[in-house]
Amino acid sequence: MRNVVLLCLDTVRKDYFDEFAPRLTERAEVVYHQCRAASGWSVPSHASMFTGELPHVHGVHTHARDFTRIDLTETFLEDLPDHARIGVSTNAYASRYYGFDSFFEEFSQVPHAGALQFDHALSPRDPDLWDVGHLEYVRRALQDAHPIRSLTNGVLAKVNPYDLLFSGWPWPEIQDKGTKKALSEATSRILTTECTDRPVFAFLNLMDAHVPMYHHRGLNRELHSVPNSWTSKGGPSAKEVNRNPGQHHEYVRNYEQLYSASIEYLDRQVDAWIDEIQRRTEHPTTIVITADHGENLGSAADEERFEHHSSLSEAILHVPLVLINPPDGYPYTESKLVSHLELGELLVRLAHGERYSFGDEPITGEVIGHTGEDAGGAYWDRLIRCAYTDQRKIRWDSLGRTAVFDLDLDTETRVKRTTADELEGFPIEDTTLFESDILASKRMALECEPQAEQVVNGERKRQLAQMGYL
Structure with missing residues (x-):
């Protein structure tokens, strides 16, 4: 039996990984050049x-x-x-609050950026204490x-001197977005x-490439010219940038750097951690x-979209x-989709020391609704699907918009839009590759909304805001 570690670099797109992760690229012994996420x-x-199913099947969206709602089995x-x-x-989404810890025997939730606290003590940032009131927290703290x-820690969670001393000031922030602490915990x-003497399956999610963007002491100054005082916190929303990209050119440029x-x-950080493990x-x-x-960064190759809200672009x-x-x-490399x-x-075969070959079925993807807390209209809240067949990608949505793309797999993410108006209604792939048609799937998803409503408060609200979702 082998240990297997699944390390998720949250929001990292393939072309930028190839360019800016030379250590991991060099030490990789198998490279799948044309991997596509499912959502x-x-x-x-x-x-x-974790399930091998699309969102309309596993029901988490x-x-x-x-x-x-997903059983371990x-x-x-x-x-x-x-x-x-x-x-x-x-x-904050892959956390105890959303039941993600139910997949594991041991689970650690590492706070996002700017979370000063003493270790080996209680903290309002602990998911088990997110919803307790002030008096209850004081009572438990005195018994600790x-x-x-x-x-x-209770005081630091409310009035964080880190934000007062570093955020927005003309010197680098001192903390990353939890990467060092998460690797140490793992x-x-x-x-x-x-x-x-048990083999281990470990899952890690690292958020340093996710919003908010800011310069901290760990970043290489040779790779960007963004002022220390600049941060994406409090900047325009992704929807605002998408609506008026010309007005936010400097913001997008700083973000991309x-x-x-x-x-x-x-x-x-990960390269050094792998050596230690x-x-x-x-x-x-x-x-x-x-x-x-991945992430849209506003270029023509990204269909001039920004961030990952309501999108199934190649950059995503x-x-x-x-x-x-x-x-x-x-094999050293695999070029098929x-x-x-x-x-x-793949992970199960690796754990048993066996080889796995990916199948040849068409590749599909799906996103149901807007990624943030505020849907902001039918366009942002639509269901989007796509299917890859050979060198072609078809994408359509629940509003009846369909686009066809020619893929040039030799140039990674470069795609060219073609014949977007030759298809009327929904393509045949909608009923042949998905378990329910797009309109029925959207209706069923919306029926989940009342049961899914949860109060957004306390540390959960702070973490979601730091991730750019509030």
Whole structure:
């Protein structure tokens, strides 16, 4: 049995990974050049990676964001009964609050950027304490083994000196978005579990390439010229940029530069972490690196879209997929189209030291509704589907808009729009490749909305706001 680590570099698109992650690219022993994510944002994409199903089948999407609706037996983890299951996440959606921890025996939620706190004490940022009132928190803090630290954490959660001292001032911020702490936590949990002589499956989500964008001490100054005081916090929303891109040119340019530098930062941190894990683990350890989705950065190749709201562009769906230290028998490169819907099967085969070959079925993707808390109209809240066949991509939505693209797979994400108006209504792929037609799927998704409503408050609201969703 092998250890397997699935490392999700949240929001990292394939072409930028190739350019700004040279260490991981160089040490990769298997590279899948044409991997496509199954959806366009964190919640449905994570669910698809674990179940091998599209959002309209597994039922976790904009209108129903709770992972507890997925039973463990519906995931690939069912086929790893001997592996200890460890999860470490810096993503507020892939968290205890949304039931993501139900997939794991041990789970750590690492706070997002700007979360100063004492370790080994209670904190309002702990998901189990997100919804307790002030008096209840004080009562528990006084009963804790470290009452002074716990009470101080309560104050820091409300009035964070980090934000006062660093955010918006002309010097670098001191913290990343949880990457260092998450990697350290993963190391500790993996090595502790190995002492029990059980192989490990570990999942990590790292958010440094996700909004908010800002310069911190870990970023390479040679890769960007953005002022230390600049941050995407409080800037225009993605919808505002998409509506008036010409008015936000400098904002998009700064964003893109920091996005690039953030991927290079992840490259350095993860590369060093892999060295440590491979040196200190007893079982052979295979590292699988991918992303839940990419990011639109406003260029012509991105269809002049910005961020990942309501989009299935190539910049969103084309993600890295590389293997480090796989078992024998894998090719160095694979150029055919492959899908995250088969990722679970790959991981199970790797855990058993076996080779896996991706199938030849058409690749599909789907996003149901707007990625943020505020849908903002029918266009942003529509259901979008796409299908890849040979060198062609068809994309359509629940408003009856259909576009056809010619893919040039030799130039990675470069696509050219063609014959967008030659198709009327919905293409035949809608009923042949999906379990229910697009309009029925949207209706069923909307029926989940009342049961999915949850109060957005406390630390959950703060973390979602820091991620750009509020």
